[in-house]
Amino acid sequence: MSKTALNGPANRIRSASSSAATVTAAVAELKSALVPGGGPVPGFIPAPQDFAHLLAFYSTAYDAGELAAALSAAFPGTPVSGCSTAGEISPSGMTNGGVVLIAFPASNFRVHAGLIDGVGAFAVERASDVVRRLRSKLRLDGVERAADRVFAIMLADGLSNAEEMIVAAVHWAVGDVQLIGGSAGDALAFHRTSLIHDGRVVHDAAILIMVETDVPFRIFKTQNFEPTAVKLVVTAADTERRIVYELNAEPAAREYAAAIGLLPGDLGPFSFASHPLVVKVGGDYYCRSIRNMNADGSLTFFCAIDEGLVFTVADAQDMLRSTARTLDAVAADLGGICMVLGFDCILRRLDAENRQIRHEVEDLYRRHNVTGFHTYGEQFNAMHLNQTLTGIAFGAAPCTSHEDGA
Numbered sequence: 001m002s003k004t005a006l007n008g009p010a011n012r013i014r015s016a017s018s019s020a021a022t023v024t025a026a027v028a029e030l031k032s033a034l035v036p037g038g039g040p041v042p043g044f045i046p047a048p049q050d051f052a053h054l055l056a057f058y059s060t061a062y063d064a065g066e067l068a069a070a071l072s073a074a075f076p077g078t079p080v081s082g083c084s085t086a087g088e089i090s091p092s093g094m095t096n097g098g099v100v101l102i103a104f105p106a107s108n109f110r111v112h113a114g115l116i117d118g119v120g121a122f123a124v125e126r127a128s129d130v131v132r133r134l135r136s137k138l139r140l141d142g143v144e145r146a147a148d149r150v151f152a153i154m155l156a157d158g159l160s161n162a163e164e165m166i167v168a169a170v171h172w173a174v175g176d177v178q179l180i181g182g183s184a185g186d187a188l189a190f191h192r193t194s195l196i197h198d199g200r201v202v203h204d205a206a207i208l209i210m211v212e213t214d215v216p217f218r219i220f221k222t223q224n225f226e227p228t229a230v231k232l233v234v235t236a237a238d239t240e241r242r243i244v245y246e247l248n249a250e251p252a253a254r255e256y257a258a259a260i261g262l263l264p265g266d267l268g269p270f271s272f273a274s275h276p277l278v279v280k281v282g283g284d285y286y287c288r289s290i291r292n293m294n295a296d297g298s299l300t301f302f303c304a305i306d307e308g309l310v311f312t313v314a315d316a317q318d319m320l321r322s323t324a325r326t327l328d329a330v331a332a333d334l335g336g337i338c339m340v341l342g343f344d345c346i347l348r349r350l351d352a353e354n355r356q357i358r359h360e361v362e363d364l365y366r367r368h369n370v371t372g373f374h375t376y377g378e379q380f381n382a383m384h385l386n387q388t389l390t391g392i393a394f395g396a397a398p399c400t401s402h403e404d405g406a
Contacts, residue, residue, distance in 0.1 A: 086185030
């Protein structure tokens with residue numbers, strides 16, 4: 001059954017979700033929720049052409065090609081961008097096996113999307129070209145700072161091992177425009193992720209979306225860990241595949257397990273979530289989370305690694321409190337939140353489940369209308385992160401319609 005967040009007046013972002021068993025049924029529910037017949041906002045009946053752009057975050061339980069075709073048919077003329085997930089954040093809470101659709105209204109948003117393909121190879125120049133092409137479409141006459149009216153979203157193949165390079169290239173090229181986003185997942189199968197762009201399915205790619213709006217917004221990130229005194233140095237690694245073979249000149253899994261008080265056989269996603277590894281960059285700590293333990297006792301990471309890198313073992317702290325503090329501060333700054341587009345690390349979800357606070361986190365997300373997906377990595381300006389919630393919050397103050405001229 002679909003769930004819809006109507007978000008107030010006609011010029012607000014709208015979102016819906018479905019966990020229907022088939023693509024046909026899911027898209028029918030999503031369309032019913034977002035266009036006539038789906039319980040519209042009083043006084044407002046939207047049509048597909050009223051949407052500037054659609055974002056789709058979908059489970060790998062759906063065939064991505066079939067979904068892309070169905071969305072294009074259901075919303076003709078409306079561009080769709082999206083990616084597969086490690087779980088969805090819907091108006092009804094956290095789901096597995098569903099699809100979330102977010103519709104940006106044409107009345108207050110102009111959206112420009114471009115594809116950066118072949119990111120597994122050296123794609124810095126292609127990324128810069130895409131940014132220049134998208135920036136040339138912006139209407140910023142009379143705008144003193146682009147960052148006040150424009151933000152950028154990046155969706156990347158979460159198994160490309162190229163996010164750091166692409167994020168750095170895009171951030172350099174966008175100038176003062178802030179960048180957020182997430183890496184596509186595949187429900188922790190680590191086999192193949194997918195993205196949807198311009199009606200087709202792509203892999204080994206990233207989608208860059210630049211959004212112009214007169215709706216007030218704020219970019220944010222929040223994380224919940226405390227560094228300890230325990231250090232682990234990468235002494236043998238395959239940097240291209242993000243595999244660490246040795247920590248402190250010992251087998252990686254064994255040394256990590258000893259550092260957190262476990263046996264290697266006890267390691268798994270929940271222990272990786274509860275005991276993240278962090279690195280210090282510019283005075284701040286950032287997660288470099290473990291993806292999985294391999295049969296040979298090595299560890300594969302979600303983020304880039306290198307020999308000589310010094311990890312600090314961290315302990316996960318009160319996720320609920322830290323996330324609520326951040327969202328409440330953003331809401332106060334905006335004078336209320338209409339909606340949050342969120343990119344939430346899958347390890348945060350696993351940690352919430354392990355600590356039995358999932359329902360409390362869901363309540364918090366519903367209270368602030370957080371909608372998005374669980375990722376294999378998060379983008380925040382020039383950084384590719386793990387075990388973080390990054391997002392963009394939109395203000396609840398009345399939006400100004402372009403047609404009103406106000």
